[in-house]
Amino acid sequence: MRELSGKVAVVTGAASGIGRALAVRLAEEGMSLMLADVDPGGLAETAALAGHGRVLTQITDVSDDAAVQHLAARTFGELGAVHVLxxxxxxxxxxxxxxRATEDFAWLLGVNLWGVLHGIQAFVPRMIEQDTEGHIVNTVSVAGLFAAPYTAGYAVSKYAAFAASQTLAQDLALTGSKLKVTALCPGAVRTQINTSERVRPADLLIGRTRDDYAAQGLIDAIMERGIDPADVAGQVVEAIREERFLLLTHPEYAKGLRDQLEAxxxxxxxxxxxYE
Structure with missing residues (x-):
């Protein structure tokens, strides 16, 4: 998909970090946007930053199927199409x-896995029906390729999100669809994912444990030395144009994959x- 100008993109998790950077970059490419997040203040800030063209926003909990279906219905209803999801x-x-408690896994799987699955189920059938070029970008993580200590439910959810991305790409290819898929696997990026607790639902809150705090210290340090989210957004646009399936934001992870396979x-x- 070479031409983005005049097309429509949907970005979830758009209130900060990679989502915000994607929104700004896709707006600069001339795309109309539907931006979604659970953080109304951050979402409004992103919309202002991406205000190069038409920008719509909607508060959406991606773990809620009905909410994502509503997001899709409104997007197609008001913007007429979706070309990049x-x-x-x-x-x-x-x-x-x-x-890790059941509440931890419920939260992580709800957002990181079911958020991807709900997005696929709500948007992709209509994107196929459009019969135009299009692209789905699923933000996975290098944690979806390398299971590490202290990552627990996060790695479980991200491995599953990678599997969903690969399955989607294979299904689309098998059926001759014009849609392509990118599994975005960022390494360290300066985002707010290390402060995710701020958006954790009240019914899934539990007391923190010593190992939880140890993991927090590690991810805080990783985030501090991460790359700029804008760099990731630029790589995503390039991957869309090149129809690249696996996008590693840090090239050194290619060696890590080879080492993992050999082991x-x-x-x-x-x-x-x-983890840089």
Whole structure:
């Protein structure tokens, strides 16, 4: 999909971080936007920053199927089409997997996995029916490729999101669709994902544990040395134009994937790449 100008994009998790950067960059490319998030203040700020053309916003909890269906209905109703869908909303909570409560997994899977699945189910059938070029960008994570200590439910949700992305791409290719897919797997990026607790639903809040705090310290340090979200947005636009499936924001992870594959083929626990 080479031409973005005059087309329509949807971005979830648009109130900050990669979602905000995507919104700004896609607006600069001349696209009309539907932006969604659970943070009304941040969403309004993003809309103002991306105000190069037509920008709509909607408060949307992507873990809620009905909310995402409503987002899709409004987008197609008011903007007429969707050409780029960015299932970007994501949250983080860490700790050892044996210490994580049901509420942790419910929250992480609800946003990180079901948010992607709801986006696919609500938007992709209509995008197929359009019979035009289009692209779906699912924000996964390198944690969806490399399972690491302290990532617990986050890695579980992101591995599943990667599987959903690959399955979607294979299904679309098999049926001859004009739609393409990118699995965006960022490394360290300066976002607010390390403060995800601020948007955690009250009914899923639980007391924090020592290993949770240890994981928090690690991700705080990683975020501080991360790359600019605008760099990621630029890479995404390039991936859309090149129809690239796997997008690693940090090239050193390619070696990590090779090392992981070799270890697995030997039946060994894979080494961890440097999380930069």
């Amino acid at each position: 960015c299932n970007n909303a994501g949250v983080f909570q860490g700790g050892h997997i044996w210490n 697995l083929l030997e039946g060994a626990l894979p080494p961890l790449p440097s």
